Amino acid sequence: MNLKELAQSLGLSQTTVSRALNGYPEVREETRQRVQAAANRAHYQPNSRARRLATGRAMTIGHVVTTTRKTEMVNPIFADFLAGAGEVYAREDYDLLLSIVPAGQEERAYRQMAANGSVDGVMVQSPRQHDTRIALLKEIGLPFLVHGRTSSSDSYSWLDVSNTATFDQAARFLIDLGHRKLGLINGPEELDFALRRRAGFDQAVAARGLQTRADWMTQGEMTEDYGYRSARDMLALADRPTAILVSSIISAIGVRRAIADRGWTMGRDVSVITHDDMLSYLSNDGDEPVFTATRSSIKAAGGRCAEILIDLIRTPDAPHVHELWPTELTLGRSTGPAPTS
Amino acid sequence: MNLKELAQSLGLSQTTVSRALNGYPEVREETRQRVQAAANRAHYQPNSRARRLATGRAMTIGHVVTTTRKTEMVNPIFADFLAGAGEVYAREDYDLLLSIVPAGQEERAYRQMAANGSVDGVMVQSPRQHDTRIALLKEIGLPFLVHGRTSSSDSYSWLDVSNTATFDQAARFLIDLGHRKLGLINGPEELDFALRRRAGFDQAVAARGLQTRADWMTQGEMTEDYGYRSARDMLALADRPTAILVSSIISAIGVRRAIADRGWTMGRDVSVITHDDMLSYLSNDGDEPVFTATRSSIKAAGGRCAEILIDLIRTPDAPHVHELWPTELTLGRSTGPAPTS
DNA sequence: CCAACTTTTCAAAGCGCTTTGGGTTATCGT
DNA sequence: ACGATAACCCAAAGCGCTTTGAAAAGTTGG
The missing domain is CATH 3.40.50.2300 (Response regulator)
Incomplete structure (x- = not known):
């Protein structure tokens, strides 16, 4: 069923039917009702290809x-x-x-x-x-x-x-807990968000007179395994970070795995804060969430x-x-x- | 730049240009080249709305x-x-x-x-x-x-x-390892794949003369937290399963968390096999993958x-x-x- | 009742392509 | 050299809608 047929079946022109259906004012309410009813009855749906060509909009x-x-x-x-x-x-x-x-x-x-x-x-x-x-x-x-x-x-x-403020805040939170050695497991630093998070991290660390260290920081595609390897290597250092910021909950899961592998307990032996996009299948909710997290629903x-x-x-x-x-x-x-x- | 203009600029008809561009045989190779070159030069891209209307295909x-x-x-x-x-x-x-x-x-x-x-x-x-x-x-x-x-x-x-065969095989593998009490953390059982996996599981268990138990089986949306809660509850039972099959690696991560929470070790205190869709951010690869898994790349x-x-x-x-x-x-x-x- | 609107409807012209059904030139066999 | 065939190319007709410009019908005021 196309517009032409619908118009014919109603004894109206295509113009009128089109206008009736699209809510233009130039058509009597009664006619509109009649058209609408017929369209519903016939399950008429305007052909989107034609409509798009005519309107110039792709919708x-x-x-x-x-x-x-x-x-x-x-x-x-x-x-x-x-x-x-x-x-x-x-x-x-x-x-x-x-x-x-x-x-x-x-x-x-x-x-x-x-x-x-x-x-x-x-x-x-x-x-x-x-x-x-x-x-x-x-x-x-x-x-x-x-x-x-x-x-x-x-x-x-x-x-x-607010990436910078978020990571600044998270780092200060850890510092306030007494941590002096902070690690950062970040996203790929060609991406702007990762740079800003890094800046927020650096800012907090510097503000409290602490040092960042290259071997306590990684950047890369934020997979679970990347989080695992990053944390594993950091934690194996003689001088290791006592707290780690992670840029994605997926990698944070890997961090948790690395901590567990050492037989350590997260939150006691190592503190972790992760950014949490609130992914629906990886929720970090409830009365006591697994991760302390900076949250924002993606x-x-x-x-x-x-x-x-x-x-x-x-x-x-x-x-x-x-x-x-x-x-x-x-x-x-x-x-x-x-x-x- | 549209077809009409392109044709005009070449002194050809739209028909010929259209045919040249679309690889029809009715146009001389030399002409085709000429058209192609002009089209490239002008960055001509046929308007997909018009093309779709004309061809009747949406592509x-x-x-x-x-x-x-x-x-x-x-x-x-x-x-x-x-x-x-x-x-x-x-x-x-x-x-x-x-x-x-x-x-x-x-x-x-x-x-x-x-x-x-x-x-x-x-x-x-x-x-x-x-x-x-x-x-x-x-x-x-x-x-x-x-x-x-x-x-x-x-x-x-x-x-x-092959869902049935896969879960049958995985269950038998566990039984062959000596497990007699198998748990299943499955997907929503209105979905066909979950039913088939359940059938494969049941089949293996029955074939070896073992019993399934309702409190060793769950079904639901396969989130991390669902895996966690399912495993936590199963493992808290006085008579608990010693091995668990899981339908998704996301839930398996939750199962791992539940096991760790009890201070247990996966693979020793509880065995786990998960189906692994080989999600790119949750790879279970390497020389010694975390999970024994039935793999198939989604x-x-x-x-x-x-x-x-x-x-x-x-x-x-x-x-x-x-x-x-x-x-x-x-x-x-x-x-x-x-x-x- | 008629001019002046307003309301309602319509025919037709696009939108930018593809494709049909011819034409017009080369090319060829005889 | 001439009809037949092949090789190229073209004008025009859609595709199914929207929108313009105009006509027809209905309404109003004096």
Whole structure:
């Protein structure tokens, strides 16, 4: 059943039927009802391909997710981010076009989406400190929202968590517990969020007159195994950190494993604070969470990002949106006073 | 730059240019080169909206991912499955339309995709034992591939792992190690894969003249915390299982936590075998994997599913494809002989 | 009752491609 | 040299919708 047939069956023109269905004012309420009823009865759904061509809008938002360079992994936090965004898209009648490309190919993906007009806007995730995607998207004039930030963050819209403040706060918390030797298991430091967390960490350590040490810090793709190996190596040092900050709960699970492997107890022999994206399958909740954590829901962020992006698409020359989300430091069992060795 | 302009700039008709670009034989090689060169130079990309309307093909494949009923979680294994599929789609020039809906709304999502013609086919994941989606998709004539199976599995195409055989084998392996009391931490038993695993488990236990016990078995959404709570409760029983099979590595991590909480050692006090989807951020690899596991790459499955589905779309009346993937039992440190209490 | 609106409906022109059904030139066999 | 065949190329007709511009119908005020 297409519009033409529907119009014929009603003895109306396509124009009128189209307008009735799309809520234009130029059609009598009674006629609208009649059309609506017939459309429902016939399970009429406008062909989205035709509609998109006619309107020039794709009613679609693009997400480009990259797999890591060597191992083609895909970060599971995207699942939760997508879940949050997807809900909003569904509500607002937008489709979600997901493009999975190897790292380094994002630009091509964006360029193609823009050129063939398959999306009205795109979400930019995991920005690097200097991210070429931003200039590209501005150049081709495709609306976009950045989840995270770059070093120069005023000329586009973004939503980010307060990475620096969060890690500063977490480090001070550990220092206040008596820890003097802090480790950091961070994400890949070409990514802006990792740099900011590192900066917050450095800041707190310096503010209290302590030292950072290269062998107490690692950076890399935040897998479980990466957390394990990082912690294992740090803890094997003669002069080891007594507390560790971790940038992702997935790696924190690896840290826990490394601690258990030594027969130690987390929160007593080593303190751990992790950033927790509140991934739905790895919840760190309840009355006594396993990890003391800086929390911020990645799913909620996804939802809000979607809302902002849709607004950006609808009102193209609105001012830039900047939203900085705080995190919540929740106490768990993974922290305690520094061991008095 | 659109086709019309490109044609004009070349002094050719749209027809010829279109044909040249799309590899039709009715155009001289020399002309084709000339057109191709001009197109490249102008960064010409055909407008996908127009192309889709004209061809009647969406060049898009739909994935409908559901969030769980109560807590709106989204299973992170989708990330890896999507990664595998996405690569293939990119290679074959298909787009991936991702729809995230609450459990129970999948049918509406599929129906809508079909009615407005936004996809050429859909992927069906996590089928229930009797899954109404299959009848629906057949009725509306939308090509689809099921990842997994239902109880009656001959009238449609699917790709599945050998769940029954896998869990039968894993259970026998444990029994051969001397274990007589086996626990099972399974997925939600309305899902077909969980039922089959349960059947394999039951089968092995019965074949060796042992008993299953209701309080040694749980079923539910396979989160870390679910694994933790299930194992904690089982292990607190006066008469406790000495070995546990787990349906997902995420839950297995929770099981490990429960064991550690008791001050026990996995592989000595309790043996654990988990199914391992080889999630990229939770790898269980290396010379001595943490978990003894039945492995099968969900990402590889995603890739293969995408290939099959594309074939199905291209050759609509080809016979059904049924692909049953074996799993690989890999030894880790989580299994050992039954404790002689 | 009629001019002046307002409301309601319509025919037709796109949107930017693909594809059908001819034409127009080369090419060839005889 | 001429009809037949092949090789190229083109105009125009869709694809199914939205939207423009205009006409028809209905309503109002004097």
